[in-house]
Amino acid sequence: MYCAQRLSVRIDSKIILENLDAEFQSGEFCAILGPNGAGKTSLLRALTGDLPLLDGSVRFAGRDLHEWPIRDIARVRGVLPQISSLDFPFTVRDVIEMGRFPHRSTKVYNRQVVEETAEKCDCAHLLDRSFLHLSGGEQQRVQIARVLAQIWDDDAAGPRFLLLDEPVSALDLSHQYRIMQMLYELTRKRDIGVVCVLHNLNLAAQSVNRCLILDEGRLIADGKPSEVFTEETISNVFDIDIWIRQHPENPEIPYLIPKLEGQAGQKKSSLL
Amino acid sequence: MIPIDDVLSALAGLTGMADANSVDSQVATILAKIRIPRLVLGIIVGAGLAISGCVMQALFRNPMADPGLLGVSSGAALGAMITIVLGARIASGLPAGLVEHLIPVVAFAGGLCALAIIHRLSRINFRIDIPTMLLAGIALNSITGALIGLVSYISDDGQLRQLVFWGLGSLEVTNWTRIGISAAVIVPASVVMTCYARHLNANLLGENEARYLGIDIEGMKKMLVVLVSLIVGACVAMSGIIGFVGLLVPHLVRMATGPDHRLLLPACGIFGAVLLVLADILARTLITPAEIPIGIITAILGGPFFLWLLVRHRRKLAL
Numbered sequence: 001m002y003c004a005q006r007l008s009v010r011i012d013s014k015i016i017l018e019n020l021d022a023e024f025q026s027g028e029f030c031a032i033l034g035p036n037g038a039g040k041t042s043l044l045r046a047l048t049g050d051l052p053l054l055d056g057s058v059r060f061a062g063r064d065l066h067e068w069p070i071r072d073i074a075r076v077r078g079v080l081p082q083i084s085s086l087d088f089p090f091t092v093r094d095v096i097e098m099g100r101f102p103h104r105s106t107k108v109y110n111r112q113v114v115e116e117t118a119e120k121c122d123c124a125h126l127l128d129r130s131f132l133h134l135s136g137g138e139q140q141r142v143q144i145a146r147v148l149a150q151i152w153d154d155d156a157a158g159p160r161f162l163l164l165d166e167p168v169s170a171l172d173l174s175h176q177y178r179i180m181q182m183l184y185e186l187t188r189k190r191d192i193g194v195v196c197v198l199h200n201l202n203l204a205a206q207s208v209n210r211c212l213i214l215d216e217g218r219l220i221a222d223g224k225p226s227e228v229f230t231e232e233t234i235s236n237v238f239d240i241d242i243w244i245r246q247h248p249e250n251p252e253i254p255y256l257i258p259k260l261e262g263q264a265g266q267k268k269s270s271l272l
Numbered sequence: 273m274i275p276i277d278d279v280l281s282a283l284a285g286l287t288g289m290a291d292a293n294s295v296d297s298q299v300a301t302i303l304a305k306i307r308i309p310r311l312v313l314g315i316i317v318g319a320g321l322a323i324s325g326c327v328m329q330a331l332f333r334n335p336m337a338d339p340g341l342l343g344v345s346s347g348a349a350l351g352a353m354i355t356i357v358l359g360a361r362i363a364s365g366l367p368a369g370l371v372e373h374l375i376p377v378v379a380f381a382g383g384l385c386a387l388a389i390i391h392r393l394s395r396i397n398f399r400i401d402i403p404t405m406l407l408a409g410i411a412l413n414s415i416t417g418a419l420i421g422l423v424s425y426i427s428d429d430g431q432l433r434q435l436v437f438w439g440l441g442s443l444e445v446t447n448w449t450r451i452g453i454s455a456a457v458i459v460p461a462s463v464v465m466t467c468y469a470r471h472l473n474a475n476l477l478g479e480n481e482a483r484y485l486g487i488d489i490e491g492m493k494k495m496l497v498v499l500v501s502l503i504v505g506a507c508v509a510m511s512g513i514i515g516f517v518g519l520l521v522p523h524l525v526r527m528a529t530g531p532d533h534r535l536l537l538p539a540c541g542i543f544g545a546v547l548l549v550l551a552d553i554l555a556r557t558l559i560t561p562a563e564i565p566i567g568i569i570t571a572i573l574g575g576p577f578f579l580w581l582l583v584r585h586r587r588k589l590a591l
Binding site for chain 2: 048050070071072073074075077078079081084085086087088089090091094095098099101102147150
């Protein structure tokens with residue numbers, strides 16, 4: 001559906017992505033993981049078509065990205081960059097409604113979509129407030145609601161995708177899990193594909209059904225969290241020793257604990 | 273002052289609602305040749321400048337942007353001033369019809385030259401880079417400022433007085449042809465810009481975000497920059513540089529309507545027209561029979577008012 005082949009990207013003579021193949025399906029919730037500078041955001045931006053490719057191609061629903069009319073692709077694909085700033089005092093309702101830009105739907109319908117997506121992102125109570133007066137986390141939830149509103153129509157002409165760059169970075173613990181849970185349900189119930197860059201590996205392990213692990217522009221691992229989260233892979237890629245344990249209630253879900261020297265609460269070595 | 277009764281009866285005469293012979297012909301002439309053209313010009317220029325300012329603020333995603341930022345208005349003023357000072361030498365070889373309108377024509381051309389330079393400088397990889405455009409505009413403004421200084425330095429006393437009116441603006445006009453031509457530029461360009469209201473809303477989220485929403489962002493930037501330049505070039509060609517309208521009006525209106533350009537752009541047009549007409553009344557009447565350049569009125573009233581807004585409503589101004 002969303003298919004990147006032999007992707008190579010270079011920025012100022014530095015190789016950012018190298019010969020990378022990846023295919024994403026609708027109905028799949030996929031996390032892109034890796035250390036800082038691994039090429040996660042570059043992969044996402046290559047998928048959006050923003051980044052000039054040195055080699056390779058990106059195809060969406062059978063067509064090369066550049067063959068897509070910009071308005072048509074906006075009806076089925078929403079993108080949320082890492083940093084989105086807005087310095088004008090729109091209401092939350094106005095901001096979410098901007099997601100309806102590519103559609104020719106009626107005002108009444110748009111209003112309904114705004115209310116449904118706001119509800120999904122727990123910002124229904126914020127609808128009439130000024131976007132500028134919200135906290136960083138609330139603003140992030142509103143932005144997620146905006147891209148949801150963009151691809152909300154179930155009668156869309158093709159497969160629908162969301163590309164999200166660190167969508168929960170500013171959210172508190174409960175909202176992180178709730179938003180990820182909501183996205184997972186979207187992929188299941190509405191056959192939307194979600195690809196998101198994440199930093200919290202445990203959050204990824206509990207929420208997504210596929211993980212790509214990148215390091216230095218190369219694909220290191222690709223599979224279910226339980227398959228790719230091995231002590232060896234994670235230790236090598238993130239350069240930190242870890243334990244991997246099982247979720248107390250679901251053996252399919254791994255969780256990671258970093259091994260830190262002199263960690264608070266840890267007993268000192270018996271040699272001392 | 274003309275009494276209101278005379279104005280009404282003269283108007284009735286002009287529009288054919290009353291017998292023309294019963295009307296004071298002197299009053300009718302003043303209205304038809306001086307006052308009404310001036311009113312119409314004030315409406316067109318005020319609306320054009322205010323809408324352009326609003327579009328510039330949205331395009332630059334910066335509430336401090338102003339139509340003068342592109343260097344188009346100072347480029348146009350420079351064109352006008354060069355023509356005033358050196359016009360006699362240029363004009364000798366030109367057809368008479370052109371010579372009559374030489375100042376506004378060269379002013380408009382000067383504005384378009386500034387646009388071409390700015391556009392060329394701020395293009396990186398076939399995209400218009402907005403921060404570069406801002407810096408290039410500032411640099412171009414200071415270069416034209418220096419050249420304007422040079423032109424005023426070599427001018428004689430009579431020319432200098434004319435230059436002052438170009439630099440500070442005046443709605444003085446007695447020529448319906450010129451108003452017609454500038455209206456033919458400013459009115460359609462303003463109407464087209466109001467059609468970009470939702471695009472501009474989305475652009476406030478960021479250029480990438482707007483593109484992800486399905487907007488041809490490069491096409492939009494090119495179109496709007498050209499339209500703003502056409503309007504500003506035509507405004508300066510008709511009435512010199514009138515500052516502060518493009519900056520102040522969008523802020524004032526935004527406080528009442530909110531930032532949604534679907535409402536904001538038309539409201540800016542109406543309010544800009546009203547404001548400039550009122551400013552012109554002050555410019556004409558404060559020290560009658562002499563006239564104060566209207567740019568002085570807009571700046572002297574607008575500046576302190578803007579500062580008051582800044583201090584009082586910092587949050588609402590979105591700074």
